[in-house]
Amino acid sequence: MNKIKRGKERIVEPLSIPNKKSDTFVLETPRRDLSKLVTSDKTLQQIKNIISKIQNYDLLYNKFGLKDIDPSGGRTAINLYGPPGTGKSFAAEAIANALNKKIIRVNYAEIESKYVGDTPKNIKLLFSEAKKADAILIFDEADSILGNRLSNVSQSTDHAVNVSKSVMLLELDNFSGITIFTTNFGSNYDSAFVRRIIGHIKFTLPNSENRKKLFRGMIPNKLPIQLSEKDFLSIIDLTEGFSGGDLLNVVIYASSQAVERDGENCKVGINDFVDAISLIKTAKREIGINSKK
Incomplete structure (x- = not known):
């Protein structure tokens, strides 16, 4: 990447x-x-x-x-x-x-x-x-x-x-x-x-291709990730409607969860990213001006 x-x-x-x-x-x-x-x-x-x-x-x-x-x-x-x-x-x-x-x-x-x-x-x-x-x-x-x-x-x-x-x-x-x-x-x-x-x-929310570019660019070289190409594409599909800022939060939360679980020897995997995406989607529904009253 x-x-x-x-x-x-x-x-x-x-x-x-x-x-x-x-x-x-x-x-x-x-x-x-x-x-x-x-x-x-x-x-x-x-x-x-x-x-x-x-x-x-x-x-x-x-x-x-x-x-x-x-x-x-x-x-x-x-x-x-x-x-x-x-x-x-x-x-x-x-x-x-x-x-x-x-x-x-x-x-x-x-x-x-x-x-x-x-x-x-x-x-x-x-x-x-x-x-x-x-x-x-x-x-x-x-x-x-x-x-x-x-x-x-x-x-x-x-x-x-x-x-x-x-x-x-x-x-x-x-x-x-x-x-x-x-x-x-x-x-x-x-x-x-x-x-x-x-x-x-x-400025508009990124489409699929731009989410791919953004997400790849937000994965530091030193971050120990464990993602297949299929996993990567799943993350892009799941983040429809996400901004670049949202994607950054996904990477940070997923990495933090992996460290909390396994410490320095962790591997940030698909489940960590899915959990992070779910957290942000819930916040979008329930918090802020876009939430339903």
């Missing part, structure tokens, strides 16, 4: 930010590689199209005249959306790697402040630092910041939320760099943000 080698730990560089957020906004060197992304051909092609738009800015905007019709000045905002565990965060980092740029990864909880007025300041600061470092901004769980603005403002916190979203819109308009949003809930976006995003790229 072909194995995907795991990347090294993220390399981070603290930014010189003169406030309490200085330990939150950090520059990272992306480690993910687009060639290792397992997704549909359609999704992969859309990603490559966006990368081409960025890499061929001079040709498209100067020679071909897109600068005359694009008031954004070539701003690139990308939205990666779809079910959890389908590779959105991996893809965001891989895009940055392909463009040879560093990243600043952030979610709304890291820029939100309990002090009135600080959240807009943090948003401005974030974009300012990204501009200075020529870094790509990656917003995880982006629906928290890009969601619909409140129409019925009844208290100061509601007003603060709307102000923060308005500041986000302005900063996006004034940012000539690259911003990538990832979300499991793209339908929650405010239409004003949707218009400013050039590429909405959907």
Whole structure:
């Protein structure tokens, strides 16, 4: 079986930010590689199209005249959306790697402040630092910041939320760099943000062939497994509807069960994987938003 080698730990560089957020906004060197992304051909092609738009800015905007019709000045905002565990965060980092740029990864909880007025300041600061470092901004769980603005403002916190979203819109308009949003809930976006995003790229649950690639890539070379080809295909059939994240949990749980049973001399076999799959299927039925009330 072909194995995907795991990347090294993220390399981070603290930014010189003169406030309490200085330990939150950090520059990272992306480690993910687009060639290792397992997704549909359609999704992969859309990603490559966006990368081409960025890499061929001079040709498209100067020679071909897109600068005359694009008031954004070539701003690139990308939205990666779809079910959890389908590779959105991996893809965001891989895009940055392909463009040879560093990243600043952030979610709304890291820029939100309990002090009135600080959240807009943090948003401005974030974009300012990204501009200075020529870094790509990656917003995880982006629906928290890009969601619909409140129409019925009844208290100061509601007003603060709307102000923060308005500041986000302005900063996006004034940012000539690259911003990538990832979300499991793209339908929650405010239409004003949707218009400013050039590429909405959907991630879907892996089909059988992609589950084979994912599963093989998640088996470490050192893991003592005992699976026939028939066993392997059975696992792929049993995991219909599983995301890459689900498959990773299958491998971890199956391995842990084998170690609990036989210790260092264990062999992770088909029964361990079947038990792990059953556990995850039960959780999908009974826990979370997909469970039946």
